[in-house]
Amino acid sequence: MNNLIEVSGLSKTFTLHQQHGVVLNVLSGLNFSVRAGECLVLHGQSGAGKSTLLRTLYGNYLAAGGSIRVRHNGEWVELVGAEPRQVLAVRRQTLGYVSQFLRVIPRVSTLDVVMEPALARGLRRADAEARAQSLLNRLNIPQALWQLAPGTFSGGEQQRVNIARGFMVAWPLMLLDEPTASLDDANRQVVLALIAEAKAAGSALIGIFHDRAAREAVADRYLDMSQDLSAAAQPEYIYAG
Amino acid sequence: MSAAEKLHLHSETAQPLFSVRDLTHLYGPEKGCQGVSFDLYPGEVLGIVGESGSGKSTLLSLLSGRCPPDRGSVSYRDSEGNWLDLYSASEAQRRTLLRTEWGFVEQNPRDGLRMGVSAGANIGERLMAQGVRHYGELRAAGIDWLQQVEIDPLRIDDLPRTFSGGMQQRLQIARNLVSSPRLIFMDEPTGGLDVSVQARLLDLLRGLVRELDLAVVIVTHDLAVARLLADRLMVMRRSHVVEAGLTDQILDDPQHPYSQLLVSSVLQP
Numbered sequence: 211m212n213n214l215i216e217v218s219g220l221s222k223t224f225t226l227h228q229q230h231g232v233v234l235n236v237l238s239g240l241n242f243s244v245r246a247g248e249c250l251v252l253h254g255q256s257g258a259g260k261s262t263l264l265r266t267l268y269g270n271y272l273a274a275g276g277s278i279r280v281r282h283n284g285e286w287v288e289l290v291g292a293e294p295r296q297v298l299a300v301r302r303q304t305l306g307y308v309s310q311f312l313r314v315i316p317r318v319s320t321l322d323v324v325m326e327p328a329l330a331r332g333l334r335r336a337d338a339e340a341r342a343q344s345l346l347n348r349l350n351i352p353q354a355l356w357q358l359a360p361g362t363f364s365g366g367e368q369q370r371v372n373i374a375r376g377f378m379v380a381w382p383l384m385l386l387d388e389p390t391a392s393l394d395d396a397n398r399q400v401v402l403a404l405i406a407e408a409k410a411a412g413s414a415l416i417g418i419f420h421d422r423a424a425r426e427a428v429a430d431r432y433l434d435m436s437q438d439l440s441a442a443a444q445p446e447y448i449y450a451g
Numbered sequence: 452m453s454a455a456e457k458l459h460l461h462s463e464t465a466q467p468l469f470s471v472r473d474l475t476h477l478y479g480p481e482k483g484c485q486g487v488s489f490d491l492y493p494g495e496v497l498g499i500v501g502e503s504g505s506g507k508s509t510l511l512s513l514l515s516g517r518c519p520p521d522r523g524s525v526s527y528r529d530s531e532g533n534w535l536d537l538y539s540a541s542e543a544q545r546r547t548l549l550r551t552e553w554g555f556v557e558q559n560p561r562d563g564l565r566m567g568v569s570a571g572a573n574i575g576e577r578l579m580a581q582g583v584r585h586y587g588e589l590r591a592a593g594i595d596w597l598q599q600v601e602i603d604p605l606r607i608d609d610l611p612r613t614f615s616g617g618m619q620q621r622l623q624i625a626r627n628l629v630s631s632p633r634l635i636f637m638d639e640p641t642g643g644l645d646v647s648v649q650a651r652l653l654d655l656l657r658g659l660v661r662e663l664d665l666a667v668v669i670v671t672h673d674l675a676v677a678r679l680l681a682d683r684l685m686v687m688r689r690s691h692v693v694e695a696g697l698t699d700q701i702l703d704d705p706q707h708p709y710s711q712l713l714v715s716s717v718l719q720p
Binding site for chain 1: 492497599650651653654661679682696697698699700703704706707708711712715
């Protein structure tokens with residue numbers, strides 16, 4: 211088996227201490243694995259915990275129990291309970307995350323925002339710049355904007371800058387949180403092509419796609435998350451951001 | 452970066468640079484800090500957050516050799532690979548460390564600069580303490596570092612008091628970084644600055660930290676600053692560390708009641 215991620219018994223609860231200690235059980239007993247070159251699409255209605263699962267896999271939500279193991283530099287690494295610097299090393303080399311929302315840093319140019327994951331891996335600036343330019347071109351960001359900080363860009367432009375950043379380096383394992391949401395058709399096709407290229411290069415993908423055409427274009431398998439709605443109705447928007 | 456360099460980097464980062472155990476110094480019940488332990492690795496940025504009076508600044512003083520603890524230890528692995536116990540070392544050893552391999556960026560740049568001498572002399576001071584006497588070399592370092600912190604090199608002979616607050620803070624950073632330190636302490640480095648100046652300074656710091664592979668301990672009450680700069684956070688309350696972990700995990704999914712209160716109390720602009 212050529213698995214790149216193996217998840218078993220994964221659970222996630224939120225305890226809201228500021229709201230009378232309400233406990234929300236959002237994920238429980240999740241088991242799945244994803245192979246190289248395969249795309250697993252998370253399926254279930256809004257509030258089923260899809261984004262929560264992606265954030266738990268990425269480590270910005272703390273798992274309540276279970277195991278998340280990923281292949282990192284040829285070895286299995288357990289992410290549940292890992293030290294921050296281990297998680298950061300995995301994020302630098304192995305685990306990528308693409309959402310619709312760009313976290314804008316004042317004064318940093320679009321080109322620098324896009325290049326950052328490559329520079330963090332120690333790539334030469336000239337090589338990183340060439341790759342970043344080609345991605346921005348493909349995603350139809352006008353060249354006149356490249357030296358500007360994306361803070362003032364439209365929502366759609368910011369989203370595409372974030373996608374360029376997400377595909378800047380090859381990730382063995384990618385988490386995609388609605389990368390095609392609210393894009394026009396031409397740009398959606400570009401993103402789908404980027405996803406297809408990542409799959410062909412052997413990445414394992416886990417994604418959320420509300421758009422049915424996009425979902426059917428990329429999915430190899432589905433993970434059904436729609437079982438237990440009652441326990442999971444609220445957390446997504448309480449913790450969104 | 453060559454393969455050999457990478458290998459070196461790997462072995463270099465496999466060991467902590469700074470190790471703290473059960474560090475405690477109390478002025479009164481729950482005033483000060485107690486029971487703090489952590490390891491810091493080369494290139495790692497640790498943020499200490501919490502409200503005023505939670506013990507952040509006391510902890511920073513203990514960590515940086517400015518105030519002996521009631522109990523506990525602070526150890527540092529120097530560039531030769533030898534571990535030094537900070538508070539059993541001699542005063543001279545501690546002072547050398549603070550002038551060479553360590554840096555300290557004060558919240559108020561006037562506390563960290565010599566206001567009576569020129570910008571160039573401020574930058575050259577650490578080099579002179581390390582034995583550099585050649586005027587041309589000191590001058591070249593001054594010009595180079597002014598440029599790195601985005602100050603016009605033509606201002607090299609001006610006194611810091613003629614600089615704006617943001618420029619003074621950048622000069623203080625240059626003055627610290629000129630000796631190629633491995634560990635920097637920062638106390639609210641953007642605290643007294645206008646928001647527009649803050650962003651510029653933060654961006655500069657972020658770039659320098661990555662390029663120079665600096666380990667940093669930064670105290671801040673500003674969670675946005677913490678998110679931008681820190682790899683991991685410790686949340687302090689009433690002298691205790693109540694939660695520690697990856698920065699975005701603490702900010703996106705805080706576990707302790709106090710961390711949840713802290714994060715949910717921030718106004719989103």
